[in-house]
Amino acid sequence: MVEIYGIKNCNTVKKALDWLVEHKIAYTFHDFKKEPAQEKKLREWAEKVSWEQLVNKKGTTWRKLTKEEQDDVKDISSAIQVLLANNSMIKRPVIECNDLVLLGFDDNVYLSTLKAPK
Structure with missing residues (x-):
């Protein structure tokens, strides 16, 4: 099962959700506006993709x-504190699947890592 975290009205999150539906991949969506990211989860992600990648420095x-x-x-500690205070600063979407963490939307990466059932 794919877990996807983000903000529902984010264009990149919308692309990812549409891609998952198109490829018939089941997922659970976690909206940061309704379920803010927790420190434990941010630390787990940072261990897999680095705290630098988690912080979206291109956003408003x-x-x-x-x-x-x-x-x-x-x-990592200062990044997590700013991300806890500003969930919208987390690079979106965050996708968890089979012990992998993916950030953002990339069709080629999704195709090679998120296998649709046959």
Whole structure:
């Protein structure tokens, strides 16, 4: 089973959800607006993809931080604290499947890692 985390109205999350439906892959969706990410989950993800990849530095939430706040994000602990306070800053979607963690949407990566049942 695929677990997908994100924000329902995020265009990248929509692409991922549409892709899963198109490829008939069952999933459970966790909306950060209804179920905020927890520290334990963020640490699990950071062990698999690195905290640097989890922090979406291209989004508006990151850009709204002051330069000092951005500069303070320098390790896993500081990244997790800012992500807990700003779930919308987590790179989306986060997909968990078979002990893998995938970030964002990439058709080729999905095709090679998320196998549809035959």
